[in-house]
Amino acid sequence: MSEEPAITLYRLQACPFCERVVRILDEYDIDYRSRFVEPMHSDRNVVKRLSGKRSVPALVDGNTGVTMSESGNIVEYLEKTYGGEA
Numbered sequence: 001m002s003e004e005p006a007i008t009l010y011r012l013q014a015c016p017f018c019e020r021v022v023r024i025l026d027e028y029d030i031d032y033r034s035r036f037v038e039p040m041h042s043d044r045n046v047v048k049r050l051s052g053k054r055s056v057p058a059l060v061d062g063n064t065g066v067t068m069s070e071s072g073n074i075v076e077y078l079e080k081t082y083g084g085e086a
Contacts, residue, residue: 004060007032010047014041017071018057022074028082 009025009032025032037044037056044054051069052057052060058069061086068074 005031005033008035008060008062009033010035010037010050010058010060012037014045015056020071021057021059021074021078024078028078030078030082 006033007025007030008018009018009021011022011034013036021035035049041054044056047056047058048054049058051067053069055069055078057074058067059074059077060067061081066077066081068077074084
């Protein structure tokens with residue numbers, strides 16, 4: 001039985017901001033789980049409960065206890081936390 005990934009990405013299908021985060025997760029070979037959210041902004045209550053906003057992408061990192069939204073912030077966080085030194 002495999003363990004669930006510690007990172008969950010809340011996203012929309014074909015969202016360019018979400019895809020930016022997915023590219024970084026894949027680039028760093030980070031195991032994560034995708035949760036696709038409701039297309040209607042006002043119906044994204046799950047995301048609002050987690051991050052305080054209804055915007056996506058939203059990332060929850062169970063390894064560090066970090067929850068955040070905004071693709072630029074998430075990419076920066078992933079690079080600093082999982083990118084390692086070049």
